[in-house]
Amino acid sequence: MxxxxxxxxxxxxxxxxxxxxxxxxxxxxxxxxxxxxxxxxxxxxxxxxxxxxxxxxxxxxxxxxxxxxxxxxxxxxxxxxxxxxxxxxxxxxxxxxxxxxxxxxxxxxxxxxxxxxxxxxxxxxxxxxxxxxxxxxxxxxxxxxxxxxxxxxxxxxxxxxxxxxxxxxxxxxxxxxxxxxxxxxxxxxxxxxxxxxxxxxxxxxxxxxxxxxxxxxxxxxxxxxxxxEWTHPVGQPIGVRLLQGNIRQDEKFAAAYLNEILVRYRDMMTAAPADLIAAPETAIPVFPQQLPPDYLATFNEYAKRTGSFYLFGIPLADGPTAYANSVAGIGPQGQSYRYDKHHLVPFGEFIPTGFRWFTNLMNIPLGDFTRGPAVQAPFPVKDQLVLPNICYEDVFGEEIAQQLRDAPRPATLLLNVSNLAWYGESVAIPQHLQISRMRSLETGRPMLRATNNGATAVIDGRGRVQQLIPYYRQDVLTAKVQGMAGSTPYIRFGxxxxxxxxxxxxxxxxxxxxxxxxxxxxxxx
Structure with a gap:
């Protein structure tokens, strides 16, 4: 067969x-x-x-x-x-x-x-x-x-x-x-x-x-x-003034407009006292040594006289070729503070290896910053500890969680200072506000936003916008904000x-x- x-x-x-x-x-x-x-x-x-x-x-x-x-x-x-x-x-x-x-x-x-x-x-x-x-x-x-x-x-x-x-x-x-x-x-x-x-x-x-x-x-x-309720109130609320200068991007770094910009922010920052007065990213667009001799002294004197604390964006240099995108702080008892941006924007704030030819095709000022430490101390403002982040940094929730997890004294309030005038009248501003709201949800912390042209806002620890300045206009947001303490699971585990x-x-x-x-x-x- x-x-x-x-x-x-x-x-x-x-x-x-x-x-x-x-x-x-x-x-x-x-x-x-x-x-x-x-x-x-x-x-x-x-x-x-x-x-x-x-x-x-x-x-x-x-x-x-x-x-x-x-x-x-x-x-x-x-x-x-x-x-x-x-x-x-x-x-x-x-x-x-x-x-x-x-x-x-x-x-x-x-x-x-x-x-x-x-x-x-x-x-x-x-x-x-x-x-x-x-x-x-x-x-x-x-x-x-x-x-x-x-x-x-x-x-x-x-x-x-x-x-x-x-x-x-x-x-x-x-x-x-x-x-x-x-x-x-x-x-x-x-x-x-x-x-x-x-x-x-x-x-x-x-x-x-x-x-x-x-x-x-x-x-x-x-x-x-x-x-x-993942977090709880701590200390007394603080009064804040969040400034929105609405400086046009094509004027912001132009020498012809520098004096106008400095006068605008000086007047806004000394118009009324508050526990915390915050101004946007590079609100002062030049290094301290390029300012009039008495410019920063005005803020020191006002802080002492009124008991106000300041946080404002300014580039700070550590050498001829080393400078940072920073937030400077001034307190009423002579306190000084510095936060340097850690997570830099490719092409806008640092030049990736091999791409200098591309950045040379554009006109981007201050385009090669040095990087700040991953964990930096918050700024004490009365009963609260305020931790800044600069513009694009609040896109990285795990890094903000790390700051709160690893700091000896975790912040009770977050502050984002931004300049989104680079992106005109686009969806970038409401998208960025949405991102900040997510950081508040993840951490259970209020997020204050002081921006050049929007979105300047107060967001509570549940991600809800409490107050907001309309975009694209010069204005000041005044509010009382309660700091929060405690750790969410996301803070603990990222x-x-x-x-x-x-x-x-x-x-x-x-x-x-x-x-x-x-x-x-x-x-x-």
Whole structure:
């Protein structure tokens, strides 16, 4: 008898699994979906839209994509997300930096292509793990992809010094998921956003109710957590005056306008006393040795006479080629204070190796600062301890948490001094205000904001804006602010809690895939 080897009938390969790039319309659709996420952030605040944008992206990747196809879709989605969310950088490069329009547009496009790599990583790595672990669609969508999405946003926050602007969690600081901020931080909220988006994708599957129940449970838990008091009042409230000078960016560093700027801020800073008078980043745009001899003495005398404390932005030099973007402090008993910006902006405040040719194409003053220490002491103001951060620094929540965790005397109030006049009348100002609100949620500390043209505001320890000066006008915000003490879980653990959540999700997916393989193996034996 002749034994014939049984062969399986040929099966036509799934076109989605051929490993080819998606079509140009598919890439364009992914980029548009990413770009629409802009409307989930301030000043629009349509945070549910973000669920839909991510759900479309997850569906396109999750319904049978090859790893290569997932990488391309992720790159396109991340490109659209980044260019839309950070398009205002074009204004700084072109209008104020003097870079030609085509080069400015090309620079923004290249930045978007670079930032898109992180979403590509999330999609590609998730798809690779799905195949390696033989995961069903629910485990892939509800566990692996959300965890990798969060990891990709976290990586975007530190690779090459990081640029975590428009991380998905920022859209939810007034939404139910904000309750998770003191525990998991903005990246952890991003993971939960992805879980909710994946639950929408599960509506295309047979099992719908469990996924929707999961999303509803996550949102309900966030709402419940938002009522937890993680910190407590300490000391007596202080009176603050937050100055908004509204200096045009094309005048700020011009010699012809220097005297006008100095007079404006001197008059604003001595118009009325307060426990704390705060002026924006580089409110005084020249080094102390370039000021009139009696200029800073005016503030010392006023502080002594009125009992006021000052914090104001000014560049401070430590040598002919060493200078810092700083906040200087003056107290009524002759106290002096200095905070130097630690996290510098690439190209704007330091020049990455090999890119001096690019910065030479622009007109950016004070463009190569030295870096301050990672942990710096706060400034004592009566019963409160005020910790400054300068402009872009409050995008890095883990660094502010580290300052509070490692300081011998943790701050009770946070102060952001900024100059966003670089970005014209764009969405940069409301986006930055939204970022500051997230820092208050994570740390349980009020955030004071003193800015050149907006958003000058008082944010309480729950991320709520208590007072706000309208953008683009000269004004002063006067308020009473209560400092807060105590540690949130995010202060204690930083991003480790979020990373532990991601690890648990990946571990559960791997375990489920392993157990799913065992019955098939047993039947074969």
């Amino acid at each position: 002749i034994l014939r080897r049984r062969t399986r009938p040929a099966v036509a390969p799934d076109p989605a699994l051929r490993g080819t790039r998606p079509s140009l319309p598919g890439l364009a659709a992914a980029a548009i979906a990413g770009a629409l996420s802009l409307f989930s952030f301030e000043p629009f605040g349509w945070w549910p839209l973000q669920f839909l944008c991510l759900a479309y992206f997850f569906y396109q990747v999750g319904m049978g994509s090859s790893t290569r196809r997932a990488l391309w879709l992720g790159w396109a989605f991340g490109f659209g997300w980044s260019v839309a969310g950070m398009h205002w950088l074009y204004i700084a490069l072109n209008r104020f930096g003097g870079l030609a329009a085509p080069l400015s547009a090309a620079a923004i496009a290249l930045l978007g292509l670079y930032m898109g790599l992180f979403a590509a990583f999330a999609a590609g790595a998730s798809t690779w793990l799905r195949k390696r672990w033989s995961l069903p669609v629910p485990a892939f969508l509800l566990l692996v992809f959300p965890a990798m999405w969060g990891v990709s946003e976290w990586m975007r926050g530190w690779v090459f010094t990081g640029f975590p602007w428009a991380a998905s969690g920022y859209a939810h600081n007034t939404a139910p998921l904000a309750g998770f901020a003191p525990i998991l931080g903005v990246y952890g909220i991003g993971v939960l956003v992805a879980v909710c988006a994946s639950s929408l994708v599960m509506l295309t599957q047979r099992r719908k109710l469990p996924a929707l129940g999961l999303a509803a449970g996550v949102l309900a838990a966030g709402w419940d957590l938002s009522h937890v 991003n480790w809690a979020f990373l532990a959540l991601g690890a648990l999700m990946l571990g559960a997916a791997w375990l489920g895939g392993t157990m799913r393989k065992r019955p098939a193996t047993s039947e074969e034996n």
